[in-house]
Amino acid sequence: MADAPIIPDEAEVRARWGAFQWNDDSKAKRDAILSRYPAGREQSASIPLLDLAQRQVGAETQTQGWLPVPVIEFVAREIGVPYMRVYEVATFYTMFNLAPVGRFHVQVCGTTPCMLRGSDDVLAACKNKGLIKGKTTPDGLFTLTEVECMGNCSSAPMVQINDDNYEDLDYDRTIAILETLANGGAPKPGTQEPGRHTVEPKGGPTSLTAMVTENHDYRDEWNVAAQGADA
Amino acid sequence: MPKVKVDGVEIEVPQGATVLQACELAGKEIPRFCYHERLSIAGNCRMCLVEVKPGPPKPQASCALPAAENQEIFTNTPMVKHAREGIMEFLLINHPLDCPICDQGGECDLQDQSIAYGRGHSRFDENKRAVTEKYMGPIVKTVMTRCIQCTRCIRFAEEVAGVEEIGAIYRGENMQITSYLEEAVSSELSGNVVDLCPVGALTSKPYAFEARPWELRKTLTIDVMDAVGTNIRLDSRGRQVLRAVPRVNDDVNEEWASDKTRHAVDGLVRKRLDRPYVRRDGKLHAVTWDEAFAAIAAVEHGGSVAAVAGDLVDCETMFAAKALLKGLGSSLLEGRQTGMDYDTSSLAAVNFNTTIAGTEEADAILLVGTNLRWEAPLVNTRIRKAIKKGAKVFAIGPETELTYKVEWLGADLSVLGNLPERVTEAFGKAAKPMVIVGGAALKGAHGAALGLVETLGLVKDGWNGFNVVHMAASRMGGLMLGYAQPAGISALYDAKLTFFLGADECDHARFTGFKVYVGHHGDRGAHHADVILPGASYAEKSGTFVNLEGRVQRGERAVFPPGDAREDWTIFRALSERLGQTLPFDTIDELRAAMALDCPELATLGLKTFAWSAPALGTVAEGVLEGYPIKDFYLTNAICRASPTMQRCSAELVHGESFAEAAE
Ligand code: SF4
Ligand code: FES
Ligand code: FES
Numbered sequence: 001m002a003d004a005p006i007i008p009d010e011a012e013v014r015a016r017w018g019a020f021q022w023n024d025d026s027k028a029k030r031d032a033i034l035s036r037y038p039a040g041r042e043q044s045a046s047i048p049l050l051d052l053a054q055r056q057v058g059a060e061t062q063t064q065g066w067l068p069v070p071v072i073e074f075v076a077r078e079i080g081v082p083y084m085r086v087y088e089v090a091t092f093y094t095m096f097n098l099a100p101v102g103r104f105h106v107q108v109c110g111t112t113p114c115m116l117r118g119s120d121d122v123l124a125a126c127k128n129k130g131l132i133k134g135k136t137t138p139d140g141l142f143t144l145t146e147v148e149c150m151g152n153c154s155s156a157p158m159v160q161i162n163d164d165n166y167e168d169l170d171y172d173r174t175i176a177i178l179e180t181l182a183n184g185g186a187p188k189p190g191t192q193e194p195g196r197h198t199v200e201p202k203g204g205p206t207s208l209t210a211m212v213t214e215n216h217d218y219r220d221e222w223n224v225a226a227q228g229a230d231a
Numbered sequence: 232m233p234k235v236k237v238d239g240v241e242i243e244v245p246q247g248a249t250v251l252q253a254c255e256l257a258g259k260e261i262p263r264f265c266y267h268e269r270l271s272i273a274g275n276c277r278m279c280l281v282e283v284k285p286g287p288p289k290p291q292a293s294c295a296l297p298a299a300e301n302q303e304i305f306t307n308t309p310m311v312k313h314a315r316e317g318i319m320e321f322l323l324i325n326h327p328l329d330c331p332i333c334d335q336g337g338e339c340d341l342q343d344q345s346i347a348y349g350r351g352h353s354r355f356d357e358n359k360r361a362v363t364e365k366y367m368g369p370i371v372k373t374v375m376t377r378c379i380q381c382t383r384c385i386r387f388a389e390e391v392a393g394v395e396e397i398g399a400i401y402r403g404e405n406m407q408i409t410s411y412l413e414e415a416v417s418s419e420l421s422g423n424v425v426d427l428c429p430v431g432a433l434t435s436k437p438y439a440f441e442a443r444p445w446e447l448r449k450t451l452t453i454d455v456m457d458a459v460g461t462n463i464r465l466d467s468r469g470r471q472v473l474r475a476v477p478r479v480n481d482d483v484n485e486e487w488a489s490d491k492t493r494h495a496v497d498g499l500v501r502k503r504l505d506r507p508y509v510r511r512d513g514k515l516h517a518v519t520w521d522e523a524f525a526a527i528a529a530v531e532h533g534g535s536v537a538a539v540a541g542d543l544v545d546c547e548t549m550f551a552a553k554a555l556l557k558g559l560g561s562s563l564l565e566g567r568q569t570g571m572d573y574d575t576s577s578l579a580a581v582n583f584n585t586t587i588a589g590t591e592e593a594d595a596i597l598l599v600g601t602n603l604r605w606e607a608p609l610v611n612t613r614i615r616k617a618i619k620k621g622a623k624v625f626a627i628g629p630e631t632e633l634t635y636k637v638e639w640l641g642a643d644l645s646v647l648g649n650l651p652e653r654v655t656e657a658f659g660k661a662a663k664p665m666v667i668v669g670g671a672a673l674k675g676a677h678g679a680a681l682g683l684v685e686t687l688g689l690v691k692d693g694w695n696g697f698n699v700v701h702m703a704a705s706r707m708g709g710l711m712l713g714y715a716q717p718a719g720i721s722a723l724y725d726a727k728l729t730f731f732l733g734a735d736e737c738d739h740a741r742f743t744g745f746k747v748y749v750g751h752h753g754d755r756g757a758h759h760a761d762v763i764l765p766g767a768s769y770a771e772k773s774g775t776f777v778n779l780e781g782r783v784q785r786g787e788r789a790v791f792p793p794g795d796a797r798e799d800w801t802i803f804r805a806l807s808e809r810l811g812q813t814l815p816f817d818t819i820d821e822l823r824a825a826m827a828l829d830c831p832e833l834a835t836l837g838l839k840t841f842a843w844s845a846p847a848l849g850t851v852a853e854g855v856l857e858g859y860p861i862k863d864f865y866l867t868n869a870i871c872r873a874s875p876t877m878q879r880c881s882a883e884l885v886h887g888e889s890f891a892e893a894a895e
Contacts, residue, residue: 092400
């Protein structure tokens with residue numbers, strides 16, 4: 001199929017990643033992950049371990065990380081399940097990269113709400129910064145992917161870059177974020193709309209207003225209301 | 232037992248039955264793609280939708296819904312009809328309309344069901360998706376665009392074959408079925424996915440574009456590639472057998488067949504002996520039957536005559552040879568070509584007493600010197616089933632991959648004398664303990680294994696847990712007909728005249744007398760022969776075979792032998808006349824009547840049980856097992872060795888040669 005990534009399993013990949021092992025940091029995390037599942041159910045750890053492995057590959061290659069086939073096999077051996085079963089998982093979830101990506105994996109949402117709110121401009125900004133869909137920039141910094149709804153529609157349009165979401169974008173804000181990243185900076189994640197806090201409506205919140213400044217516990221009030229209704 | 236109503240007819244169904252099974256019991260046909268009796272339930276094709284009351288007002292997948300008391304099931308309402316049409320239309324959205332060039336054509340579930348349940352047209356006029364072909368090995372050809380993602384092949388590989396190498400990668404519209412990294416599937420049962428695949432996504436590579444199903448003549452017969460006695464159907468056109476497919480027999484092969492059973496048939500038209508030969512001045516010369524017989528008649532044997540039965544011969548052939556030898560004053564018969572000399576005084580002691588189907592019930596199993604995966608793949612699948620029900624398996628022998636978890640006890644047979652505590656403990660708790668002795672251990676440990684009958688309590692009321700696995704289709708029949716010498720085959724070496732009945736595995740050079748080879752392939756036996764009499768292969772004669780559990784089965788003739796070749800028993804009949812010892816039968820029925828007198832067990836078909844009695848043998852087991860008798864699963868007999876498909880399987884799957892680029 002045209003869109004499905006070609007999974008590299010060449011000799012070079014095997015040579016580079018065949019000896020993959022957890023580093024100390026990952027080892028501790030691996031133990032913590034495995035301890036969450038009862039004995040005999042290690043297969044349940046497929047997804048967290050694949051993620052852990054992808055992050056370690058990312059750290060080793062200064063990128064967001066990806067899953068070379070030998071690393072997938074390593075994870076399968078870790079939990080004692082056939083390669084095929086872990087391979088299926090790795091190919092199913094789009095968060096697992098099956099081919100190398102750049103340091104920043106720019107995932108622009110192009111689904112209807114974001115499209116209506118201007119994701120075309122976001123993509124145009126990416127394009128003008130030299131990002132091409134499905135490709136990594138020559139300097140190895142950015143990989144651009146168009147994705148489906150990321151669940152941020154109320155602050156659309158948005159982009160996910162590695163572990164952070166950047167919302168309420170337009171052309172200029174996207175350029176600014178990409179430039180900050182390229183210069184080694186760390187843009188503020190979340191909404192880029194000045195004055196906007198989370199995904200509250202324009203003009204300030206209309207409900208849960210007590211939540212704006214502090215984490216207000218509404219439960220007592222609700223109980224009162226409920227008792228009132230009962231009576 | 233819940234009572235349900237299917238289309239107004241009340242029936243009682245077994246506890247745990249699904250709605251689909253209830254409908255079948257009521258005689259209603261439910262279309263399906265993903266559901267298969269012998270695999271787990273997936274419920275992903277939705278073709279089996281029915282209406283069920285009480286329940287939500289929408290069609291329900293009957294294969295995954297348990298039948299419950301007082302359920303009302305409807306299979307012929309407008310809702311069901313509409314639902315089926317809808318599913319059919321969905322399935323056909325991405326299915327190519329390439330039936331004219333598809334090998335499944337004529338035996339395709341999708342074709343049949345779209346005619347029966349589809350609307351006849353589609354409203355989809357976008358582009359269809361296309362999927363690249365996947366390499367799955369020498370047996371399975373793939374056209375993945377046709378796949379409807381029923382996942383039967385995945386479930387078969389995981390559940391029955393025990394090699395989790397087939398899977399579904401990507402998701403949604405991009406989902407594709409493939410073997411891991413498109414490597415050859417390393418199962419000797421891989422051909423079964425071809426039968427399971429309801430569409431033409433997985434088809435048979437060796438049989439690709441050979442024939443259409445309606446051109447084939449179908450003959451029911453018995454497979455001879457191993458001692459399981461797989462029930463098969465040979466499909467032939469003209470003089471050639473084009474394919475072998477399994478028949479359903481729950482007692483023997485369920486509905487599976489090994490790749491060897493299926494695909495050795497292309498060896499039937501290669502390297503055939505189609506005329507008699509006589510050796511003159513060290514060279515074989517083609518002659519007439521008369522000249523060949525004359526050469527045999529000229530041998531001065533003085534009653535020193537022997538017969539060696541090959542692995543593939545039927546009881547009729549062995550009986551005819553036996554009768555001829557008797558006339559010539561000899562009873563030097565042997566079938567264990569590799570020199571085995573285990574005690575045969577009690578057939579129960581060399582039989583698979585638990586029976587193949589009974590294996591499923593065992594709860595503790597000890598394998599002694601057997602690589603079951605190669606020696607009897609379809610017994611191996613039963614052990615997998617037993618394990619699913621909770622059986623524990625121990626094994627003695629060199630470690631090998633059996634497709635399930637085994638606790639290895641080392642390769643030293645002496646461990647039989649003092650089994651580790653965990654073994655005795657497991658067997659102590661077992662209600663149905665089972666020991667399976669393979670060819671590798673019969674030499675050194677037959678007695679010791681028989682000793683376990685006492686110590687582990689293998690034989691009890693209604694249960695016999697002592698088993699021997701044979702590998703030759705002719706073995707049990709041969710033993711019943713007396714093809715065994717106390718000293719084994721070495722007792723025959725000095726016979727003045729020896730008949731080799733398709734015997735290719737023995738050490739022919741050790742035979743000092745005149746060698747007559749009666750068989751169908753120009754293999755090892757023929758190379759050493761002084762006279763070659765061309766016979767018929769299992770596909771070319773009606774023959775009786777006894778499988779490893781003592782089940783007498785009979786197969787029919789699918790095609791005629793090539794050239795001057797004849798059915799083997801007729802050869803002995805003709806030769807006997809020439810030797811002045813005319814055999815007293817002129818037809819196969821007369822032969823069978825005579826055989827029944829000689830060996831009453833062979834008179835009727837079906838499972839024979841041999842009364843349990845164990846010969847007194849020394850119970851000391853010694854020796855370290857170096858390996859198993861079968862070195863190459865795909866090349867165990869003359870037919871396989873002549874088969875290009877089996878040669879290819881051997882090269883690729885056993886010897887690791889790479890053919891991956893051959894993927895079309
Ligand atoms: S290849 Fe055949 S058996 Fe396997 S999922 Fe596809 S349609 Fe089903
Ligand atoms: S549509 Fe873009 S986040 Fe939901
Ligand atoms: S047969 Fe029931 S969903 Fe496929």
